[in-house]
Amino acid sequence: MKICIIGLGLLGGSFSLGLKEKIKEIHVIGVDVNPLHVEKALQLGLIDEATPLEEGIKKSSLTVLATPVDIISQQINKVLDILPETSVLTDLGSTKEQICKIADQHSKRNQYVAVHPIAGTENSGPEAAFADLLKNKIMIICDKEKSSPQALMIVELLSNILEMRIRYMPSDEHDRHLAYVSHLSHISSFALGATVLDKEQDEQSIFDMAGSGFSSTVRLAKSSPQMWSPIFVQNKQNISTALGSYIQKLQYFKEIIDREDAPATQALMTQANDIRRVLSGIEKGK
Amino acid sequence: MKICIIGLGLLGGSFSLGLKEKIKEIHVIGVDVNPLHVEKALQLGLIDEATPLEEGIKKSSLTVLATPVDIISQQINKVLDILPETSVLTDLGSTKEQICKIADQHSKRNQYVAVHPIAGTENSGPEAAFADLLKNKIMIICDKEKSSPQALMIVELLSNILEMRIRYMPSDEHDRHLAYVSHLSHISSFALGATVLDKEQDEQSIFDMAGSGFSSTVRLAKSSPQMWSPIFVQNKQNISTALGSYIQKLQYFKEIIDREDAPATQALMTQANDIRRVLSGIEKGK
Structure with missing residues (x-):
């Protein structure tokens, strides 16, 4: 089996490594606009061969778009144009509504399966990839009725092989929910990191006093701007709503702290404590 | 050596356990207004004996206030009143300016050493305590010139025994910095948890899609409201400034996302990426 992965970063690289660990006779062709990423991916064994885009797609029975979402939007219909009639296309983008709307216009739409693996770290690039990234994680498949049963089954089987848990969802619902449980985080x-770094310019060594709580809340500020900027643009409306609610909540929090309203601050925090239930659910899923 | 710990929660309990592991002949007397906490602390071996407040203080060469900071403020001068002339008082509160200002009025101020161990988890109560909580963590000692050399040395030695790294700082500077590197986080x-839980009331099972990034940013929303509410009140002014800057940063972030200004969003995130330097410093310190 030959598969072509376009975009040799954390997710594309880990997808490849995960499959290579489980499927002996797989041959992975890598495509990336960055020659350093291609070189590194070959060196690290993420891919078996590097080719130009068109060649990789034509030689493969599955093509995986694992680039930032703006590139997926730009490329998806061009890739479908080239895609052999017997091949399958999938993408691993963190937004789905706009990408699906674009692909919906294409005559080969049913060869495409829109997915989003809920997995990542704050690191990026081929060096960040590892075989177990996707294991036990959620694989969301969007608008499955628009994919042919065979194409869908191929992506489901690959998800099974990677030991992922599959969920099905309309692409618009996906984006609305992800705004809250990922993009807003x-x-x-990012904003917390930037705020505290601004402060550091005036006062040296404030980080001497930072503990694990601080690390935990700013860890995601290490994430790739190249990856996240297009996600924010593509999911602008949902993010704007979620972020608006978050800002309102913070403004209210500031008001009750300013007026030393202890019962109100305790009530807000007690409400937030209910996140314990949610987090134990996420942990259990792991 | 007898020490008295007032407040048998995560921090008081861990302080006791850490010392009991290193000092064989230590005898820890526990005091807590909550009889269930006292019972649990005896059961778990956090303390050797439980007494009423006054008895515990009078019998001990060191008393540790490990209650929420509003209780520390209310109690500190009463405890100093009772404190034997040869004993030392310390407190583990997360705010220092107001507590020090209160103690500054007392004739026995030099028997008191103001500290803040930068350590904690999102869990609370005696069951959350563990011996290694303080190990390798920072111990901030505030306004050390107001403590007698002997009292200071006793607290420094205990910090050494717990394998903590000591930093010295004026109490007002402590509170200003902690607003950024702890309270704001x-x-x-808390606000993120509350925002997402509000959303969940309208739409079921959005958490099915939450991953490790979400967990990391909302973990602290599990923290104790009883502990945090008085911290927010005591450090109101610094927190208000920090939180105001954070809200402004988020409002700017929302604006640039709303107008799809990719260069500006990338610039903000690239600035925030510099947190990598800071976090690697925190990790190294561990």
Whole structure:
């Protein structure tokens, strides 16, 4: 089996490594606009061969778009144009509504399966890839009724092989929910990192006093701007709503702290404590 | 050596366990207004004996206030009143300026050493305590010139025994910095948890899609409201400034996402990426 992975970063590289660990006779062709990424991916064994885009797609029975989402939007219909009639296309983008809308216009739409693996770290590039990244994680498959049963089954089987848990969802619902449970976390963390770094310019060594709680909340601020900027643009409306609610909540929090309203701050925190239930659910899923 | 710990939660309990592991002949007397905490602390071996407040203080050469900071403020001068002339008092509160200002009024101020161990988890109560909580963590000692050399040395030695790294700082500077590197993280996390839980009321099972990034940013929302509410009140002014800057940063982030200004979003995130330097410093310190 030959598969072509376009975009040799954390996710594309880990997808490849995960499959190579489980399927002996797989041959992975890598494509990346960055020659350093290609070189590194060959060196690290993420891929078996590097080719130009068109060649990779034509030689493979599965092509995986694992680039930032703006590139996926630009490329998806060009890739479908080239895609052999017997091949399958999937993408691993973190937004799905706009990408699906674009692909919906294409005559080969049913050869495409829109997925989003809920997995990542704050690191990026081929060196960040590892075989177990996707294991036990959620694989969301969007708008499955628009994919042919065979194409869908191929992607489901690959998800099974990677030991992922599959969920099905309309692409618009996916984006609306992800704004809350992923994109907002990243924005919160980027903004927190930037705020504290601004402060550091005036006062040296404030980080001497930072503990694990601080690390935990700003960890995502290490994430790749090249990857996240297009996600924010593509999911602008949902993110704007979620971020607006978050800002309102913080403004209210500031008001009740400013007026030393202890019962109100305790009530807000007690409400937030219910996140314990949610987090234990996420942990259990692991 | 007899020491008295007032407040048998995560921090008081861990302080006791850490010392009991290193000092064989130590005898720890526990005091807590909550009889269930006292019972649990005896059961778990956090303390050797439980007594009423006054008895515990009078019998001990060191008393440690490990209650929420509002209780520390209320109690500190009463405890100093009772404190034997040859004993030392310390407190483990997360705010220092107001507590020090209160103690500064007392004639026995030099028997008191103001500290803040930068350590904690999102869990609370005696069951959350563990011997290694303080190990390799920072111990901030505030306004050390106001403590007698002997009292200071006793607290420094205990910090050494717990394998902590000591930093010295004026109490007002402590509170200003902690607003950024700890209190703001907690507010950000509580508000994020509350925002996403609000959303969940309208749409079921959004958490099915939450991954490790979400967990990391909302983990602190599990923290104790009883502990944090008085910290927010005591450090109101610094927190208000820090939180105001954070809200402004988020509002700017929302604006640039709303107008799809990719260069500006990338610039903000690239600036925030510099947190990598800071976090690697925190990790190294561990």
